[in-house]
Amino acid sequence: MKRVLLTGATGYIGSHVAVELVNAGYDVIGVDNFSNSTPAVLGGIGKILGKNIDFMEVDCTDANAFAKVFDRYPDIEAAIHFAAYKAVGESVAQPLKYFRNNLHSFENLVELMVTRGKGANIVFSSSATVYGQPALDELPIVEQQPFQEASSPYARTKQMAEGILKDCVNAYPNLNATVLRYFNPIGAHPSALIGELPNGVPNNLVPFITQTAAGIRECLSVFGNDYNTPDGSCIRDYIYVVDLAKAHVKAVDKMLSEGARWNVYNLGTGKGLSVLELVNAFIRATGVELKFRIAERRPGDVEQYWADPSKANCELGWSADTPIEEVLLSAWRWQQGLKG
Numbered sequence: 001m002k003r004v005l006l007t008g009a010t011g012y013i014g015s016h017v018a019v020e021l022v023n024a025g026y027d028v029i030g031v032d033n034f035s036n037s038t039p040a041v042l043g044g045i046g047k048i049l050g051k052n053i054d055f056m057e058v059d060c061t062d063a064n065a066f067a068k069v070f071d072r073y074p075d076i077e078a079a080i081h082f083a084a085y086k087a088v089g090e091s092v093a094q095p096l097k098y099f100r101n102n103l104h105s106f107e108n109l110v111e112l113m114v115t116r117g118k119g120a121n122i123v124f125s126s127s128a129t130v131y132g133q134p135a136l137d138e139l140p141i142v143e144q145q146p147f148q149e150a151s152s153p154y155a156r157t158k159q160m161a162e163g164i165l166k167d168c169v170n171a172y173p174n175l176n177a178t179v180l181r182y183f184n185p186i187g188a189h190p191s192a193l194i195g196e197l198p199n200g201v202p203n204n205l206v207p208f209i210t211q212t213a214a215g216i217r218e219c220l221s222v223f224g225n226d227y228n229t230p231d232g233s234c235i236r237d238y239i240y241v242v243d244l245a246k247a248h249v250k251a252v253d254k255m256l257s258e259g260a261r262w263n264v265y266n267l268g269t270g271k272g273l274s275v276l277e278l279v280n281a282f283i284r285a286t287g288v289e290l291k292f293r294i295a296e297r298r299p300g301d302v303e304q305y306w307a308d309p310s311k312a313n314c315e316l317g318w319s320a321d322t323p324i325e326e327v328l329l330s331a332w333r334w335q336q337g338l339k340g
Helices: 010-024 040-049 063-072 090-091 095-116 154-169 204-212 241-258 275-286 311-315 326-340
Strands: 004-009 029-034 053-057 076-081 119-129 173-180 184-186 221-222 238-240 262-267 292-295
Touching: 004 010, 010 029, 010 040, 010 241, 029 063, 053 063, 063 095, 076 095, 076 238, 076 241, 090 095, 095 119, 095 154, 119 154, 119 241, 154 173, 173 241, 184 204, 184 241, 184 326, 204 221, 204 241, 204 275, 204 326, 221 275, 238 241, 238 326, 241 262, 241 311, 262 311, 275 326
Parallel strands: 004 029, 004 076, 029 053, 076 119, 119 173, 173 262, 184 238, 221 292
Antiparallel strands: none
16 A cells, blocks of 8 residues: 655644545555644544554654654655645734745655655645735636745745756656645645644635634635726635545656656636625525625735636646535535534
């Protein structure tokens, strides 16, 4: 059985990927320092799978501690890197925190995989924010599109990490890499045993929606209604987290079977949805009224973007087509479980 290392394994996306990898027959070793998650996530993963995954509590910025993972598991053939801070607004206020954590943890992983892994196959968790704000005639976004100026330090760390990885692929013949550029992951596992669980006030839209609907937050703020969009609110490509997780399995499959040195894929639905459209879709799907207000624009936000996912559709045999109402219902069931 082939072993895959997941950094940030108890995070939102990492936990869902762990489930899909095990279901696909992989042996998973997870590491996390619980900076943006809790040990309870491991219990949720275990309940879904009927068994626990191997796990070590590790801060990936600590090279010596991280190396102990490879001491214990010398047969790691592939790694998927999720261990990063991801709040756009916080990155604007605390850029050094993001550069230190997001880049140093990744550099440590690349070095360990190249020097210690049974195989040096890395899937990097990137972001659509690497593209910056595309012109309207450049939508939907394709992988070949040149990067614009990063709109936040978070986005810059993703741009920089991609560059580091490409340079390392060129330098180290044993290293293969796949970059997955996520658009906007939302929703929860259909079991409602794992989902998005932010510490404190959510930075992402859907957890704030569900917490407001549950009465935990007084009101949802829609940041800006004066953008150059049909209803004035930002437009995003919202992708179901389970669909996203399955793309990682496809990427690992392809790397281990074909040994491709370098691939980049957009992961999205190919359809743009505005913030206000998403709010109204949640109300329709759940029947729950939602208090919201229009607030000023948020620093670092990009006006609109959505993916052209045709490369991933074709080369990975993958697509994201779960209806948005079903996705939002999964998020609401997860929230109701937390409230209970």
